[in-house]
Amino acid sequence: MSLAWTREPLRFFQHLLRETDASTLRIDGLIDEIKSVGANACIVMGGGFSAWYPTDLSSQTINPHVRSDFLGDFLVAAKVDGIRTLVRMDISKGRAGMEDRHPDWFVRKPDGSVSSVWNMPQICATGPFWQQETFSILGEILSRYPSANGFFFNYLHVPRCYCDRCQDLVFRATGESVPAPDRRIPAYEAWRQDFLADYMGRVRSFIRACNPAAALVPYHHVHDGWNIRRMAAITDIIGSQVSNPVMPNPVDPQPIWNLWAAEEALTARALKPDHAPLLIQTTSEVFASRQSAMPDACLIHNLIQAAAHGAATAPAVNGMLNQEDARFVPALQTFGRYLQENARWYRDLKSPARVAIVRSEDSRLWGTDAGRPAGKAEANGHIGEFRGFCEIISDLRYPFDILVAPGLTVAELGRYDLVILPAVECLSDVDAATLDAYVAAGGKLLASADLGAADEAGHERQSAPLHCLPALPGNGRTAIGAYLALGRLEFRNALSGIPRVPAAGEFWTPFADGNSNDDLRLIGPFANNAPEFTMVEGAGKEPGLIERDFYKGHAIWLPWRIGSLYHRHSMPEYRKLLSVLIERHVGAAPVRTTAPLAVETILYAHPDGMVLHLINGASARTKRLTELTPLAGFDVAIETDCGFALSLHDDKELPVTRAGKMMILRIECLDHFAAIALTRGSAGRKCA
Template identity: 25%
Template sequence: MKKPLLLLFCLLSCLSVFAQKNDIKDLWWKRNNLRVIQMNLPDYEAKTINADSIVEDLVRFSANTLLINAGGIMAFYPTKLNFHYQNPYVKGNVLGDVIRKCHEQNIKVIVRFDFSRVHESIFKAHPDWCYISPKGERIINTDMYVVSINAPYVQEKAYQIISEVMDNFPIDGIFLNMPGYQVNNPYEGKYHGIDQNEYDKKRFAEFSGGKQLPVEENKSDRLFQKYLEFKKHTVEDWSERLHKLVKSKNEQIAICTYSDKFVDIIRHESQSMTTLPYWPYSASDNVSNAVNSFPDHIISNASIQQISFQSRYNAVEPQEVQIRLYENIANGSGLDLSMMGDMRGYEDERNFEVFRKVYAFHKKHEPYFGRYKSVAKIAVIAPGAWPNGEPMQEYRGIQLMLREAHIPFDIIEDGQIHNLAEKVKGYKLLILPEITYLKPEAIEVLKQASREGTNLIATNRSLFDSPETLLDLFGAKIQKKDNDGAGNYLVPDNRAIFKSFAGQKMLFWKFNLGIYDFPGADEKLLPILAKGRPGPPEIIGGHDATGSYAMAIKNHEKSKAVILPINLGKIYYMHGYQEHKNILLDVIDHILPESKHTIQTNAPARVETILKEFTKNNVSNSEKQTSDGMILHLINLTGFSGNTYFEPLPLYALKFGIESSKKPRKVFSLSTGKAIKFAWKSGITNLEIAELAGFDGIVMEWN
């Protein structure tokens, strides 16, 4: 009897292990069908929140994931840890009730931790745990003190807090808010400087071989460059240890935050802007960047409801939220919104109908979202995950030109080029808008791509710190990279290339106008005219040729490389003159004429067109690798006026020619459910949409 019993025991053990592996394989977030509602709870709402009403609202709004406070700054549950400040308003086990009742409705729960601050009582007991500036200042928000990442609170106590929550609640995920190093008080808009905490000093000395912690952020300083390496190393070390802790307890718990290392869900945010011009493509920008830069991750881009940190109880306009949410699902994210508190007695409910409508739409048509393949021939290189300043303006301006021209493109973060070499080399055109620095490995990828047939366009100060690359790839040498171009003109001289300038001989300029030599280029274009004489009409003129050019083309064996050392994107982003957009569009048409064949349409420029191949997102379809068809997302931005969001204008009789290698079996509208007549010939699917309101998804299913 012993042998049969032993055999049975082994069989059951194997089945158990097999079941666990299946569970690991079928990680819940991998479906990429998230419909998240984040309830950012102020401390006092812990007194009044009700598990039944929260779950009722989530069901009513078709949410399948709740993101809610758990700990860090304060515990939203009865904690037993004396270094974890207890929210005084917490009653009973409300967090446990919320999780249990969400699970009864098949709603996942991700809990929020914020380890950036501790309560004053913790600070008084352990001041050495907290940030201190080069001037000896603390970063304080009322009674909350910013901590130091290398001090014991983050390095030890944070893991104990997370463990306590995981051991006491059956959570589905962990969200980390404000991870990493703090140098600003973002809630007050004040910069304080590099943390000089003694734990930071000691750890940096160990990392750098005895060097002292820098006190100024200076990218040209080698010590600061070493400090940047140190920050990256320490953040990734902390994240790796967290990953090991979480996954050792439960593989089915997702880790979500804003970085990419040791996380399962990368979160991004579409926030309101405080400066003009507003950016209606925020969600498309964020999601496309993350999806293409980190293709092995799930992306969740949150629509942040608040106007600002100072105006949290006033939401952005409903029409802006609608655009964000539709852009999310069109580009490959799920739905995600972040609000202050729960939904009962909310201070600004104007967006609630938009939430309900878009979330219900996603739920109804879930198989057509979340599993996409790009059809883009072009990639725009992004200056980081959170672009800012002049590089952001240049980058957005280039995007705007392409979006308005209905030219599909992907976005890839500059720091990821070397990790995505084969993907990058698969594009027919790469555009570098103000990409001033690339790692040597990334530059080598660009050179390989150029040799194998990928065309390049670089604008403004791109690659200025690598003169040998500028000469090798573009045949260019810098004379003066920073030069105020206000008052200069450019001449669209070669009309075989510049076909969009009938009746126009001179193009005005402002912002940067780099002065370059092009000894290795094959063609110089856009002659620069000198600044004219200022004054009354009687004395103006004097715009003589300077002998310099604003563009050059170098012919490689299988590709072309174009350099435009001018703020081409920024001038369009800030001012929107068509002549500047037409420079880029004419250049693209010259070096990659097939780019305009992917989508041909009479739709206005304010209709955002996002074309993807899709595989149906069904559980039974999870192993399928081939596409089931194409889907054309249409987002109507005609209600965006530049600084206000109105209801979009209905549009009629929109015609499309979609490049498709296969003939569709059927074409239909997700919004109406109705079939759409089409004709397929020579690889083009032609169709007409009778009416477009705010959004539609045109599905072209293949045989």
């Protein structure tokens, strides 16, 4: 056996069983529920603080409601039905009271008391449980159940601990003690990241020695304390969460935004290009009140967005499908059967993107976001800027990829006509040199906001890191009450001839000397906004658009937060400004449509042609996507040499017309989503 199966986008499912469920559940009932949602893989309850099998180890507590060998019986039944199974491990917490018997197993607060999560004592990563007991548990499961396909490690991270052992290890590695709870320092965070990656490398080697065909899938819903590039290297399947619950986790707040599934899928593709990631999707509406059903509109939106980018998804159900609040079940079953019937169209997808957006872990950790996984509430850091650019590019109907910094390479940059650096405040010398080499060879770079203000650890720079844009941003100032003058005719034409657009947020002036090619010059700001005095007077001075040629390439700097402002306020003028710049360097978008912006378009190449998804994101104003708003009557044009269009919902050929390179489709009604295969010859659906 091999691990080739980890490359495919399997259809996962996860029963997050309550311990009391074990007293009444039947294995055949669980298998039937898994099959009812079209799944061919699952995550099953296994070991850790709750053991679902008759363990001989005192480090685990057997679920008191388990009446037999649940794990063993389930694995046998799953194998008969061809369902691949990952055993769920949770080594992050212990049972209440264990801290009295094993005080050296658990995380200590600065005052010496035991730390807890969800009222359970939190396990210390450097202690005996992780270092000895976890390997004993894995060895026991691997020896008893060789048919297990691997392990899913839940809520995996290195918590901040002030025990003597951690204090000593951290001091020897960094020269300092564990920092205070409200203090973040690069050396300590690097230690946490490296400790976790090194530890999971040992876990992977142990699993491989026992069963070379067993996969390792570490998981944390916000990847706290992860070096995502190192973790991807020692992981067989990248695990991430994309849940978008209506109310987020109060303990570790998650991002809430409509492209979260796309972000995680594209980030995983960048880190592990030939493997489909496993994206976890809750079916609970409220994270802290799990027994409440996720609205169909939100659930299907997240699942189809992930699948459209070639990711495997795992709906996670708290308990059984047969539960008191089972409103989500019909939609989940319908969607699961759809994926099952169209499995071949979700394999071997290749991105046609000519635009890449850089996601900077250094900027998130050590820039304005200060390590927050969801960014600053005001969206003024790298995360808000990054997500705003993702939204703009998506709204302009361009396919895009995500690249992860640090660790950029000239080879990966060279695949794109345009690379975007959204408020990459923290930039290493190595990545800066790589970006310069890309531009020098003919690449196009578009940067925004406070580019390169600090190094990879957040230390303020004294000289510019880039040669293609040889300046530091300098001190920002407010642009509230100001305007950006549209000097170029192409900008004015794109904006119906108006002379200027509003400015807001922070604004930087990197270059003291002006350049005649620069544009979007700042007028104001005007402090007096009383109606009687709102004349816009004077010519613009500092440019909001800086352009420089660099050897064979070209670099653009928008020294303001265009992405963040779009992310928060959906400023249409900003989208149109970027449209002019992107089309000049990349060409027209390959998808054009009369649909409203609420319709997301996702286009991928496929061995048999192309696959186009149209996803309905229409919702009530200012509200989350909780109820479906059907849309009707729009056209979609796709640049393709394909001649046929096949609806994946019903396997029917769609009428098309052509205009030059464009295939044109008419969409009469869009419910949750439409999925259309574009082929060079008529090709029907094949089940898998």
